[in-house]
Amino acid sequence: MSPYVSVFIVLGVCLAAIAGLYLLGRVVSVSRDIVEVLPFQSGWRPQEHALSRYHARWYPLTLVFLAFDVEMLFMYPWAVVVAEKGGGAIIEMFVFLGVLVAGVVWAWREGAFRWV
Numbered sequence: 001m002s003p004y005v006s007v008f009i010v011l012g013v014c015l016a017a018i019a020g021l022y023l024l025g026r027v028v029s030v031s032r033d034i035v036e037v038l039p040f041q042s043g044w045r046p047q048e049h050a051l052s053r054y055h056a057r058w059y060p061l062t063l064v065f066l067a068f069d070v071e072m073l074f075m076y077p078w079a080v081v082v083a084e085k086g087g088g089a090i091i092e093m094f095v096f097l098g099v100l101v102a103g104v105v106w107a108w109r110e111g112a113f114r115w116v
Contacts, residue, residue: 057111057112057114060107060110060111060112061107061112061113063103063107063112064103064104064107064112067100067103067104068100071096071097071100074096075093078092078093
């Protein structure tokens with residue numbers, strides 16, 4: 001068998017996979033038309049498309065929320081082992097909290113907490 005046959009087989013499989021994914025995307029894609037058939041906001045008539053984008057001012061606030069969410073994920077196991085680890089674990093936690101406070105100060109300066 002020629003060494004090029006295996007290359008062409010792999011190339012054919014890759015092209016078939018790409019074409020299959022493209023066709024799958026076309027089949028399951030969301031329509032760009034405005035939904036007017038059924039209300040989606042507690043029975044109210046829709047005023048915008050159900051998949052409309054969020055305003056950019058929500059993204060920094062979301063990052064602050066995720067930072068504190070990750071903090072809680074880190075603090076629960078820390079609280080269990082802090083007595084075993086001693087003072088080093090307490091210093092680590094205060095360094096971690098300092099980084100989070102720096103993130104909050106940055107978000108505050110950027111105006112992430114302003115609602116107007």
